[in-house]
Amino acid sequence: MGHEEKENWSHAEKYVMVIDIDKCTGCGACVVACSQENNIPVRTDETDKYMSLNWLVIYRVTNAQPFPKTKVVYVPRPCMHCDDPICVHVCPASATDKDAKGIVSQIYPRCFGCRYCMAACPYHARVFNWYDPVYPKGTERGFNPDVSTRMRGVVEKCSFCNHRYQHARDKAIAEGRVCLEDGEYIPACAEACPTKAIYFGNIKDPNSQVSRILREERPHVFRLLEKYGSEPSVYYISRQDWVRPRLDWVLEEEHKKYKNSMK
Amino acid sequence: MLTRRGFLQFVVGGALGAVFSPLPWRIADELVLFSQRWTPQGAPGDESWCYSICQLCPGGCGLKVRKISERVVQVEANPLSPINRGVCPLGAASVQYLYGDKRRIKKPLKRTGKRGEGKWQEIEWAEALNLLTSKLNDLKGSGATEGLLCIDGSVSKVMSGLLKKFCYAYGTSNYFHVNADVGASIAIKEMQDFNGCVGFDLENADYVLSFGSQLLEGWGAPGNLQALYNYWFENPLKPKVKVVQIEPRMSDTAAKASEWLPNLPGTEALVALGLAWVILKEGKYNPRFTGDADFERFKRAVLEGFNPDKLEEKTGLCKDDFIRVAREFCNAKHPIAVWGRGKGFNSTGAFEVLAIHSLNALVGNINRKGGTAFFKDVVDEVWPEISTRQPRDLGKFIESVGAKKVYAEIALVCEANPAYKYPVSFGNALQNVPFVVTFTPFMNDTALVSDLVLPTPFYMEKWEAITTPRGFSYPVFGLSCPVCKSSYGVKHPGDVVLAVSKTLGLKGLPWDNYRNLLQYLVEKIWSKGKGCLLKGNKKVALPSSPRQMWSELTTCVWANPEAVSGGIKKFDFAPSVFAEGIKRPVWSVEGKSEDYPFTLIPCEYLILPQDLGAAPFLVKQLPDTVLKGSDLCVEVHPETASQCGVKNGELALLQTPLGQARVRVFCNECIRPGIIGIPVGLGHKGYDEYLAGKGINAYTILGYNEEATGVASYVMNKANLVKI
Amino acid sequence: MAEHNASQTKKGGWGSFLLGFAFMFAVGWFFFGNHFAVPPLYGKKIQPVAFSHKVHVEDAGMACKDCHYLKANGRWSGIPKIDKCAECHQEPQGETKEEANFIKNYVKPHKEVPWLVYSRQPKNVFFSHAAHLKIARFNCKVCHGKMGYNDTPPVYVYSRLSKYPQHTVIVMEACMDCHKKYDAPNYCFTCHK
Incomplete structure (x- = not known):
């Protein structure tokens, strides 16, 4: 087979997420939609946030100014799906890898729970199943069959709703298409967002929404902890000057340099 | 005869023999598979989608529901709905509500x-x-x-x-x-002699003055407001609107608003009249409703009693802000003042609505593009x-x-x-x-x-x-x-x-079942022939038969954007509510200031519905600055906390004239000093173990305050915070 | 004397060794190799209905895709539901006792047949029939062998410990080898969910 067949499916795919911080109202619909989509368990007491298991977390970030000059933004934080994923490099079980379309993927049962990846991830995107997953009684009926539930003792994280890609791709194949249309595959969080602050799409397609947004908003785009060089696939947009230094722990000079380089 | 040597060789030979057989590999493989702690998985099935409308709040978001066989697994926004573009967290948690066995009642x-x-x-x-x-x-x-x-x-x-x-x-x-909203309906009845739906054309407004309305957190139609937020701030550098949030605490809405003016609790009416003072003083009002005797009375009373100079201490806002905001408000093309504190599920004061709505009248923005809209709801009309x-x-x-x-x-x-x-x-x-x-x-x-x-x-x-x-x-x-x-x-x-x-x-209830009643209403709407079907942004003419209308309405909605006609019968600036309210234009609070030096106000969150308890996913998502273990956290300014001698995260006793409660303290710069914010929506007795017994019910210690007009609502209370 | 002892020791020693080797070699292959598939590790089951692919394909002239097809949304239809069977088998088409029983037990009471799936995969496996059929252009035979030509369903051999089928199932290693061979992606999320 080889070349002839390979041409049948376009591999010019790299999926990225763009989150417009200025448009996010911190409502939390994305987190709930994500939890519902990915069969995330709920324990009765989840107020210890270090033990709480979420794929997507919304951070509330203030400008640290006193009342009434305080300002607040909400920052949703999924897995960054880095191009050079630190978590993958440290995994001793080869239970996680980075795939061609840009998603850091994982086989849950293969993980033996050493949690090196959690220690390595600078974004705290990976979470560990400290307990057997529990669900409110009866809600197992609402399970999404496209995502396997995870067992105690394994690490898990946001998958950019990879199962949606799998099914979108199957549909495209069945219809004889060789690539996905823009917007055909988007994760549950982006789908649910009521203010449409989350954009998702193929950055290799110059006409996709994300490519357009990233071009248009170039001076305001940044990624978290870019200086670590892990090349995250999640881009943030904020037009407020104070946001990036507060989010990113960059020094003021670094920020200025960055701003200049972008202009 | 079996010697020791023979035995050992047998064992070694056996071990080697086993290695050359599938035995060890199969055992290892099988044990790996056997020891995987498989958890319950979703049963596979055929995927299907159907439409629904969310009824967890009066927002009416259109939903698209994903089903696997007969199981509902996910909800998304109905792309044909003119109301919402995504879902809110409540809507997103629908499946948990639907299948929550411990909450649902199985039989009478x-x-x-x-x-x-x-x-x-x-x-x-x-x-x-x-x-x-x-x-x-x-x-x-x-x-x-x-x-x-x-x-x-x-x-x-x-x-x-x-x-x-x-x-x-x-x-x-x-x-x-x-x-x-009892207060609003009294005020509107007296001002405009109207009783019916009150709408706010926020989509076309370019200056929104919100008097404590948490526009993005459950006020009005939450899904619609969120979609509007995207529309308003499509380009955040050139927003289509300026939103000014007047509220003692920085809610999410205040955080996302263009400007936040932290007033003192319960002074919304004063702030509105202070703004009216500036508009009246500078003569910048629109002549559409002014000039009558009632307007002159209103003008005299406002100019006499509501000089922003005097209001500075009462409202906590400075005079310059009054003058600036008032000028911006009347210079805007489509300014609108919005009432309904918090999510708007607690009544607004009648005088308060009068004061706020008089701003709308002063700029003449009633039943106009980008203003307040008064109309009869279709059900009121056909029924x-x-x-x-x-x-x-x-x-x-x-x-x-x-x-x-x-x-x-x-x-x-x-x-x-x-x-x-x-x-x-x-x-x-x-x-x-x-x-x-x-x-x-x-x-x-x-x-x-x-x-x-x-x-x-x-x-x-x-x-x-x-x-x-x-x-x-x-x-x-x-x-x-x-x-x-x-x-x-x-x-x-x-x-x-x-x-x-x-x-x-x-008598008068001739329908066999509820569906018949709905069919009756659909037929009536169809036979009136007004309005159109809205499919996304597209307007489609009414179908040719009521039957077709019925089936169309299950996927899209009927609407009548032309229902709001220009004229209103009358506008009275100073009805009897005004005369009563002006005597004491803030809410009554019991208790002595010496015993209770602080003010307690309710904090409402979108993920904390009140009557309907929060779903497990929503409780899970609550920040630990709202709920920690089973302790409710109250929000205070660090200054207030140090006055009480408590530190961030510590337990304290919250005392009000109505009682006391053990709470944790969450210090935050996003609230006025001297004010204690208590989250509303926790402390349920019912529902399941995910919600029951967590936190305290804020309504047990919030005052049911009364306005001079006789309207009562949960607004605030006097309170003290004591270190335990 | 010394020589005699030495040879005796050597001879006897090798005998025990060989005996042990042969014994465990035999035990290992017999009980743990899935060729014989005997208890305690393995179990055998017979399909609830003696379905004949041969009769359907050769005698009734049906094609594979009449029952197993790619749906419009790209998902695989899998084993047909009883509705599909009932389309033809509302009344007996032949005279076999199996068919009569099948109609009596499943079609009339409208009960799904609890088929034993030879290729049942673990719960976190995603397999795209669409990609294998349309992109790789694989024939059913590549993975399913002669399943489509059998007259009586093969005996379902499974492991009692892990509960997975044994003979016809494709294991991850085989999937990955084939993916490697054809230069197909081999990432975790290519096949896992």
């Missing part, structure tokens, strides 16, 4: 133990209906039909209308809707007999039942949770109400203290009509069809009411 329940003891007997529907009918029949026979108290919390205006009709036909005037009476205040009525000033024999609670919202007064009232029947899908606080609990379907399991979402600026009508079969023994409350009224022989 009859109380066997003492009230509130939690001892129930499961009975059949026939028996339950018999019980209800015989109680109602007895009361009717005795002639004291006013003894029926109906507390309605239905999201659908059709269901509310049916209950109203039932009450009138039965012969009681004691119908209450828990979410009715006029349901909208005849002004809403009354439930809290005060319950108090008078508790004080035996009003007689009540049967309380019929429909999908409402008064036991949560009025924890003290409803408890007292219950002692004087011999029979309480609750229609509810969930085992909520009110169901726990009822005598008969009738399980109703969740919105995904029933036919329902959704009319104009709260705060929407034109009438809307849509149908929500069942997306799945209920696995519980539920009956539609509409069907029950119709069946009961048939047995009682009540």
Whole structure:
């Protein structure tokens, strides 16, 4: 087979997420939609946030100014799906890898729970199943069959709703298409967002929404902890000057340099 | 003979033999597979999608529901809905509500133990209906039909209308809707002689002055407001609107607004009149409604009493802000002032609405593009007999039942949770109400203290009509069809009411079941011929038959954007509410300032619905600055905390004239010093282990304040914070 | 004497060794190799209905895709539901006792047949029939062998410990080898969910 067949499916795919911080109202619909989509368990007491298991977390970030000059933004934080994923490099079980379309993927049962990846991830995107997953009684009926539930003792994280890609791709194949249309595959969080602050799409397609947004908003785009060089696939947009230094722990000079380089 | 050497060689040989056989590899492989702790997985099946309308709040978001075989697994926004573009967290948690076995009621329940003891007997529907009918029949026979108290919390205006009709036909005037904005309807009635829907055309406004309305956190139609936020700030550098949030605490709305003006709690009316003062003083008002005698009276009173100089201390805002905002407001093309504190589920003061709405009148922005819109809802129009009476205040009525000033024999609670919202007064009232029947899908606080609990379907399991979402600026009508079969023994409350009224022989309710009523309404709307179908942004003419209309309405909505006509009959700036309210333009608060130096205000969060308890996913998502373990956290300014000698995260005693509670302290720069914010929506007794017993019910210690006009609402209380 | 002892020791020693080797080698292959598939590790089951692919394909002239097809949304239809069977088998098509029983037990009461799936995969496996059929253009035979031509369903051999089928199932290693061979992606999320 080889070349002839390979041409049948376009591999010019790299999926990225763009989150417009200025448009996010911190409502939390994305987190709930994500939890519902990915069969995330709920324990009765989840107020210890270090033990709480979420794929997507919304951070509330203030400008640290006193009342009434305080300002607040909400920052949703999924897995960054880095191009050079630190978590993958440290995994001793080869239970996680980075795939061609840009998603850091994982086989849950293969993980033996050493949690090196959690220690390595600078974004705290990976979470560990400290307990057997529990669900409110009866809600197992609402399970999404496209995502396997995870067992105690394994690490898990946001998958950019990879199962949606799998099914979108199957549909495209069945219809004889060789690539996905823009917007055909988007994760549950982006789908649910009521203010449409989350954009998702193929950055290799110059006409996709994300490519357009990233071009248009170039001076305001940044990624978290870019200086670590892990090349995250999640881009943030904020037009407020104070946001990036507060989010990113960059020094003021670094920020200025960055701003200049972008202009 | 077996020697030691022979034995060892046998063993070694055996081991080697085994290695060359599949034995060790198979064992290892099988043990790996066997020891995987597989957890329950979703059963595969065929995927299908259907449409529904969310009824967890009066926002009416269109939904697209994903099903696998017969199981509902996910909800998304209906792309054809003109209301929402995504879903809110409540809507997103629908599946958990639907399948939450511990919250849902499986069969009609009859109380066997003492009230509130939690001892129930499961009975059949026939028996339950018999019980209800015989109680109602007895009361009717005795002639004291006013003894029926109906507390309605239905999201659908059709269901509310049916209950109203039932009450009138039965012969009681004691119908209450828990979410009715009593103050606003009094004010609007007096100012404009209008009773009907009040909408805000926020889409076309370019200056929004919000008096404590948490626009992005559950006020109005949340899904719509979120979509509007995207529309307003499509380019955040060139926003289409300026949103000014006047609120003592920085809510999410204030955080996302263009400007936040932290006033003192309960001073919204003062702020509005201070702004009016600037507009009147500078003569920048629009002549559309001005010039009458009432305007002159209003003008005189405002110029006399509401000079921003004097208001600085009372409201906590500085004079410059008053002047600047007032000028911006009247220089804007489509300015709008919005009322409804928090999510708007607690009544606004009548004088407060008058003060705020007078700003709209001063800029002439009523029934115009980007202004307030007054119109008759479609259901009121095609079914006029349901909208005849002004809403009354439930809290005060319950108090008078508790004080035996009003007689009540049967309380019929429909999908409402008064036991949560009025924890003290409803408890007292219950002692004087011999029979309480609750229609509810969930085992909520009110169901726990009822005598008969009738399980109703969740919105995904029933036919329902959704009319104009709260705060929407034109009438809307849509149908929500069942997306799945209920696995519980539920009956539609509409069907029950119709069946009961048939047995009682009540007149004016000729429908066999609720669906017939909906069909009747659809036919009426169709035969009126007004409006159009809205599919996304596209307007489509009405279909050729009511039948087709019915099927179309299950996927998209009917709307009549032209319902708001330009003229209004009259506008009175200074009706009797004004004269009363001006005497004491803030809410009354009990308690001495020496004992209670701080002010307690409610904090509302989108993920904390009040009557409807938060779903497990929502509770999970609560920040640990709201709930820590089972402790509720109150929000205070670090200055306030140090005054009380408490540190961030520490336990403290929150004292108010109404009682005290143990809370944790969350220090935050986002709240005015001297103010304590208490989250509303926790402290439920009912529901499941994910919600019950967590935090405290803010309504137990918040004051039920009264305005000079007599309107009462939960606004604030005096409070103190003591280190434990 | 010394020589005698040495040879005896050597001889006897090798005998025990060989005996042990042969014994465990035999035990290993017999009990743990899935060729014989005997208890305690392995179990055998017979399909609830003696379905004949041969009769359907050769005698009735049906094609594979009449029952197993790619749906419009790209998902695989899998084993047909009883509705599909009932389309033809509302009344007996032949005279076999199996068919009569099948109609009596499943079609009339409208009960799904609890087929034993030879290729049942673990719960976190995603397999795209679409990609294998349309992109790789694989024939059914590549993975399913002669399943489509059998007259009687093969005996379902499964492991009692892990509960997975044994003979016809494709294991991850085989999937990955084939993916490697054809230069197909081999990432975790290519086949896992």
